[in-house]
Amino acid sequence: MRDFRAYLLDLDGVVYRGEQVLPGARELVEWLDASGRKTLYLSNNSIATPQEVTAKLARLGMPRPEGRVLTAGYAAAQALAQRFPGGRVFVLGLPPVERMIEEAGLHAVWSEREDEQIPDAVLSALDRNLTYDRLKRALHAILGGAAFYAVNRDPRLPMEHGVFDPGTGSITAALEYASGQQAQIIGKPAPAIAQQAMRLLGVSPEETLMVGDGLDLDIVAGHAANVTTALVLTGLTTQQQADVATGDRKPDLIFPDLNALLDVAKAAAY
Numbered sequence: 220m221r222d223f224r225a226y227l228l229d230l231d232g233v234v235y236r237g238e239q240v241l242p243g244a245r246e247l248v249e250w251l252d253a254s255g256r257k258t259l260y261l262s263n264n265s266i267a268t269p270q271e272v273t274a275k276l277a278r279l280g281m282p283r284p285e286g287r288v289l290t291a292g293y294a295a296a297q298a299l300a301q302r303f304p305g306g307r308v309f310v311l312g313l314p315p316v317e318r319m320i321e322e323a324g325l326h327a328v329w330s331e332r333e334d335e336q337i338p339d340a341v342l343s344a345l346d347r348n349l350t351y352d353r354l355k356r357a358l359h360a361i362l363g364g365a366a367f368y369a370v371n372r373d374p375r376l377p378m379e380h381g382v383f384d385p386g387t388g389s390i391t392a393a394l395e396y397a398s399g400q401q402a403q404i405i406g407k408p409a410p411a412i413a414q415q416a417m418r419l420l421g422v423s424p425e426e427t428l429m430v431g432d433g434l435d436l437d438i439v440a441g442h443a444a445n446v447t448t449a450l451v452l453t454g455l456t457t458q459q460q461a462d463v464a465t466g467d468r469k470p471d472l473i474f475p476d477l478n479a480l481l482d483v484a485k486a487a488a489y
Contacts, residue, residue: 220472222487223428223447225257225420227413229274230264232432232454233477237379241453243477248282250481254488255442257420261413263291263436265344265370265387267315289416291370291406292316293321295342296323298405299368305340309365311357312344313371326474330362337363343391343402344370354393361398363472370405373436377454378439393401407436417444430480434468442467451476 220450226247228234251258264272271286276284292315299308299428300323309329310317317327320342327339346353361367373386391402406412417427424445431437432454441448450461450470463475474480 220483220487221447223256223484224426225259225411225417225422225428226251226487227259227261227416227427227429227441227446229431229433229437229454230260230276230341231405232377233430233451234260234276234281235279236377236454238279239379240281241476243479243481245281247477247481247484248443250485251280252282255259257422257458258287259416259420260284260288261407262288262290263371263373264296265292265316265389265406266313266347267292267320269293271315284303289419291412292344293319295344295368295370295405296325298322298344299340302366306339306474307336309338309341309357309360310344311341311349311353311394312346312370312387313348316342321389327358334411340366340368340369341394342370343387343394345376345387348389354390357394361394361400367394367398367400367402369402370402371436372404372408373406373433377453383455407431407433408443411442413440413444413446417446429476430487434460434464434470438464438470439467447471449474449480451480453477 240467272288273284306462307326308320310327320327341357369391374388375383378388387423427446429441429446438448448470449472451474453476
């Protein structure tokens with residue numbers, strides 16, 4: 220492993236699981252800060268705003284999270300605002316995503332009244348209040364001509380004690396199957412969010428290490444953005460799965476946790 224100047228850190232399954240900080244997370248970020256390296260939390264989160272994620276990181280004792288959070292939910296709202304300025308979006312997600320849509324100058328509304336125009340777009344996010352009626356309305360909008368976007372394709376969400384909850388990708392897959400259309404993905408595995416992160420940090424792909432826990436998400440996105448990828452085994456992926464990964468799913472580096480990554484990063488720096 221060479222000495223990298225910037226680290227893009229996934230959150231769920233890398234820095235924390237639910238409310239549990241994972242081994243080495245605080246220590247790694249403290250060392251990166253102290254040694255003059257750049258850190259950005261690059262999350263596929265579609266539950267909370269960047270401000271809410273920042274507040275969670277502060278509550279969990281992570282060093283200086285302010286201004287260092289980029290979420291796929293926020294990136295999705297910005298992308299939709301650019302394509303449909305002032306447009307109407309049906310959000311299959313939680314209130315924070317609707318707030319980000321509204322803050323981007325869009326309108327998060329659609330009741331499927333007979334006299335109401337079909338929205339410009341449907342945005343699939345993590346919806347813990349998902350009902351058949353909401354899923355039906357999203358499908359009807361897509362079939363009626365609304366553009367189909369998804370915040371991410373995460374199949375599962377790592378929680379405390381080794382438990383997984385269904386992720387945004389599970390909801391998106393249902394809509395894709397029902398509509399026969401593929402969603403345009405904003406977050407990982409698409410490379411755009413990693414490229415945006417590097418622009419924010421002012422670094423090149425050669426200077427950047429992308430750290431994640433998902434082969435199909437973080438690792439594929441990292442390779443697509445031409446950065447070096449590091450997989451940690453504290454989230455979605457087991458050692459056995461990592462060992463047999465091929466092509467764009469194969470990580471450049473594998474670590475059991477962030478403590479092990481920190482040890483190697485220190486050795487590369489000195």
